[in-house]
Amino acid sequence: MLSYFLIALHTIISVALVILVLMQMTKASELGGAFGSGGTHTMFGRKKGLDTPGKITVWLSVAFMVNSVLLAYVISRAFPLS
DSSP states (O other): OHHHHHHHHHHHHHHHHHHHHHHHHGGGOSGGGGGTOOGGGSTTSSOOSOOHHHHHHHHHHHHHHHHHHHHHHHHHHHSOOO
16 A cells, blocks of 8 residues: 555656756756756856755655655565565
């Protein structure tokens, strides 16, 4: 039962993460922005710190990694190899 819940949560986090990353791509949506040359997103650019969608993206990525490890552990305990 826990594995089904974690899989559903993993799916929700994944979809939300993809949507947020695609929404942030519109900030540097010119041709060079697709390859990482957005002027405001450089190391020494004008912008300092993360905006709210950036912070949400960071937290969702942390939740994705934690959920991945937890899901791998729960599934490996539920279906042992030997």
